[in-house]
Amino acid sequence: MVVEGDLLGGRYRLHGLIGSGGMGSVWRATDTRLDRTVALKSLNAELPRAKLAEYRARAAREANALARIRHPSVVFVLDVIDQHGEPWIVMEHIKGGSLADRIASEPIPERDIARIAVQVGDALDAVHRAGVLHRDVKPANILLGEDGVARLVDFGIARVAGASPLTRTGEIFGSLPYLAPERLTSRAAERPEDFWSLHVPADFWSLGVTLFEALEGHRPFEYQDEAAILHAILNERPPALGHRGQLGEVVTRLLDRRPQARPGGAELAELLTALSHGLPPTKVLSRSRAGHEEIRRREGPEAVREERNPPERPEEKRPERPEEAAGAGGARSRSSAGLADAVATGGVAAACALLGSLDTGRAADVLLAQTPARAAELLRHAPSEVGAPWLDAMADDPAAGRVLRLLSERDGAARLLNRLARERAALLVSRLSDADAARALSAAAPRKCADVLLALPQATAVAVLGWFSASRAAAALAFAPPARTAALLRGLPRPRAEAVLDELGTGIRNQVRRHLAG
Template identity: 45%
Template sequence: MVSDKGPLVADRYRLTERIGSGGMGTVWRAEDHVLGRQVALKRIHAPHHLSDDELSTLYERTRREARSAARITHPNVVVVHDVVDDDEGLPCIVMEYVPSTTLGALLKERGTVLPQEAARIGLGMVAALRAAHAAGVLHRDVKPGNVLLGADDQIVLTDFGIAVTSGTSTLTRTGEMIGSIEYMAPERVRGRKPGPFSDLWALGATLYQAVEGQPPFRRDTAIETAYANAVDPLPPLRHAGPLAPLIEALLAKEPDERPSAEETERELKSVVAEEPTRGRAPRQDVPVPAAAPPPSGTVATPERTGGGPRKRRRVVWSAAAVALTILAVAGATYMWPDGGGQRGGGEAKPSASAPPPVPRGYHLVEEKKLGVSFPVPNGWKPRDRTGDGVKYIDPSGLVEITIGTVDPAGPSPVAHFRDIEANTKKNYDVYRRLRLDRTTFRGQPAAIWECTFDGRVRTFRAIDLGFGREGGKEYDVYLSAPDEQWDTYRPVFDKVKEGLRTH
């Protein structure tokens, strides 16, 4: 921090200490001479390269921050006291002073936090977002640097400077993207209208960084980061523990595949309630059956229970369309956490429903009887093809990927996996559950199961995702491999899962 006595603003607020600075302004601790209290005062920057019209827009954004935040009354949202102009005519927002550090500063110092601590912080954030959304306000810049960590475990979400209130102008030129690109939801990168689920994606990106040490799609440039947000699969979570299913769900590419704020809050509470015994075990999002290359076929390809496929067609963007939209519209500005900016130009419209590109080293297979298509590593061969499932085996014969269906699906993927688990325990002398969690996938109820079990000569590890609705059709994606080779084959699961399409 820099101790630096400042001027008197609006004949009332004496600036006493600079406590933060970002791309849009500098925050000062100040003394309110009228009420005799400490406040935080945000003075915005006036970049010299902006035109008069652009400066006018910037000033109006700042005034809108005050109006937006003032609409929200909640202990997890910073209180706005006043908005005034300084001697240079620059608007300043006067807020409650929260003696604190930010989550961003904490992560810069410590790298990561434990999953339970991340979940506790996430609970404060989602409570703030629920209050904001109920007041018709989108934050649009949720990130670690805007999360204050105060005394007595206080969590406060601040900086509504680019917030949008329902029914107001966005105050941006066509195609302009305002916000921190590393936490910008795919639909915003693609030029779509943001909504509450965009803030939840940013919450997911923040939680990802909290447990993994960096944002999920960080790249060398703003353009590459934006492209990765929109197109790239989520990098595996290795330290998220019980938070992994929720983080993966929040970071879904399509808004309607993400959990609601209420569902997010419930999941975070369940994680906070857990004992941190598993600490920082490597973990990911989707779960897990029990038996792949095993001695008994009764568990190797277990039947599933779950739900039906999506009723409407999912909109998928081609890589080319995303790239053009990212480079989009003239003057699009991407704000980095340090306040730097990069520009791109030109608007493009997405192509309709093109599937994601087949990963290098894979080929697309279509199983017409199952009504699915998905990528499979080159060299893997089909085996045990039935009316409700198919298995592909790697050249060693020890690794399998299975796509299964259950029609009609039972009441709950979690309950069904528990039934399979009970059968698994009967078939394997050594079985260990790593996780069996309830989650969502593509907007449907889902379960993730991950475990290890001993085969005849080696230990195997397996992961299974089941998703669907009761009475519909459940789809399952299952991978098993020798435990000692898990890091090599685990990415296959992600690629097949992300590439799975139902017909």
Template identity: 40%
Template sequence: MEETRRLADRFDLIEPVGGGSMGTVWRARDDNLERIVAVKELLLPHGQGEQKSDEAKNRALREARIAARLVHPHAITVFGVIDEQDRPWIIMEYLPSTSLADKLREGPMEADDVIRLSIQLCSALAAAHRAGIVHRDIKPGNVLLGDDGTVKITDFGISRAMGDVQLTATGEISGTPAFLAPEVARGEDATFASDVFSLGATLYTALEGGTPYGTAENPIALLYRASSGEITPPVKSGILTPLLTRLLDVRPDSRPTMTETERELRALAIGAPTTLVAEEPPPRGRKGVLIALIAGFLVLAVAAAIVVVVLTRGDGTPSDAAPPPSSQPQTGAPPSSAPVVPPQSVSSAPPSTPPSTPVSSSAPPPAAQTPGQALSAYYGLLPGNLEAAFGLLSDNFKRSRGQTLATYGNFWGRFQAVSVSNVTERGANSASATITYVRKGGGTESETATFVLVQQDGRYLIDSQR
């Protein structure tokens, strides 16, 4: 590469500091501004003709210019692009760093460290999305961990420009499909939602020590697996498991936005609930205090009356209830992977039994005689009686989901009703059912799942879901 030691009569290429299928990254000196920069030399596709090479070069220059619009403390800044020696060169900010891909060769990371890292990533990606910029290639290799603790994302749009993660004319795959959203693996255009999936796949890899799609010696097989969206459920991700499940939802419309993801990560970082609740402004002056006190007494009186009615009915809690689903509902926005137990709306209760009214009592429901009855009773408690419903989850279930009462309540706070139908016994300790959720903001979503229950102290507890 002797001919490239001096570039554009301005940049001295000092040494290569990275590279891959798309090209080589050089540490270089900008003589004009007297500073160290990174220069990415992009390799054009071979064996596809001059026209294809020109198209790739023009795309790379265009994508680099688009990326240059983003200036953010957690994104590598693009200073400029030049076309020299018949290939594109991208002049970028230089960050003394190692990539997340290199870091993960030492093994998976702890959830707290991944949360701190991902907050920085999300802040940059959310800003990019607000500016109309899709990254298209979020993966550990494009996440830089600075020597000073700074985290930055790099290579906006470059993979698409260079035809990365596509089948070549010879049937080979350039790049890896391990972090592709299913819709992109099927050939659709990358979107903000596909960036969200790729972020989820990156965080999954950092926590689990492997990619969501697993491994395959044949890259075609891995691409096929990616196109189906079938992932290996996370088992080591702790408090990040619910968020990861939402990020990796096969349905683009069901994934959170990058801004919502950043907000939830920041809440996790301080141990706060991840569903934001509007704060009620404090009453002003004595009159306001008096009104607040009267309102409080009225609420307590109504709640007490409801409890009396419920306790004197003699028919216990609604018969319609079911455990927290691990898979996402089939329509609408995805529930968190926390024990999915959306709000109440009882469809299988007897006609004479009205839908359960949310009650704060944590008393457990009467013992169910069969798994199907237990499933119905569980969902009949939700979303109003969280403590009692949470008590119907086995310790194994809570452990496998990293579930606490706080995260459980955070999940169910998004729903106003839930109903259960088509309850079918599947043996001595399992039952399947269709669960329909009603969101507070409007809209419904349904899923069908099978639940395994265990008996403990004379009660059925939900132990797993599939």
């Protein structure tokens, strides 16, 4: 039995229990070699002896599943260690609560829910493409990091393509209120030819239940008795959402009882990305409706009679943005020169408020009209969720590099870079000298740092990496594929490359060495 303060694997110092469940516990720990906080997941010491072998296999399966996936919204495995004959999974530590915590504490704005759904939906698509099925998507398994990224966690009952099933025939794993109807009725799940067609849509049903709960504050089938929940999932239509916005319509599509009628990963991403940016995805929804009607035509009259979705409502008029409603005296009617002067001469708070009244593109133009020092000052004081889109829109202009350099001098760059897509962040970083690029990335999240390095040209990435300390380089490269890590290390002086290798976790280091020797 482990206790707080124990050192596991010769390097991971336990500091406290984060949470526990039927299968295991998650501890917060310090990686004493790299001086970073990590999360360690172990098996439950109280498990019945008859279950231990199965759950050990599930722990190994979880580590294998997570090792296949590299996505910003999927928790990353750093190492697997053996402690007294039991496997422990070492994962990145996510500072922040779960979506379940937030649902329980406060109503969540639709735009925030859409942003979370974009990230988790895209993560599910990546998970499926990697040959993994999650099978337990629910609010408690979505962590909301302080960096603004939602992450899918707990792959304890995941299924990996090509692996033999651990579930016995007739046994159902997962959280009942979030299970799709077909998972409760079909034994075809155990036939390889049917498994994927059944379970990929089932993961998206679970996401639909999760989004329903985030919007409404309760699950669609909210009963105390499990038998009543089971009966409702199998026989009842999900209740209509009180929230009738376009996100509500997307959720309704996800909760279609027919698996083939639910949006897939690509379509869902397109729908939710538009919503997360506050845009009405009318054309996307129209295409989705057209596909939905095609399914109804293919399935015939019986499917039409069972159709539960409400008829399409007339398109609602999009509310005007503040600048569109401002009229002749508003910000939109001001000349660009007048806006630039007002932002240059006003106080920081007033200038940020004025920029916030503009659309993102125009705000970026006004920022680019400032001196680099003034633009950096405003970006430094703007909230991350506002400043990051401004910086993103500035990225195509070479002047953005000078602004980013000034931001990095005051540690303001990483906060915004963490929120940008890897290609946009890489474009900005590529406008800096190697030393300035390293400085800008030095405080960024290790995963984001790795993403940017991998998006840069090889020679540039090697040059930037050369300015990192060995521990910082290792922290970033832990999130890179071993083959790419080996390619980058080949470009460094041998002593430097060896120092970085020494800082990597044992499992990753061995994989990288095999690529270096190949």
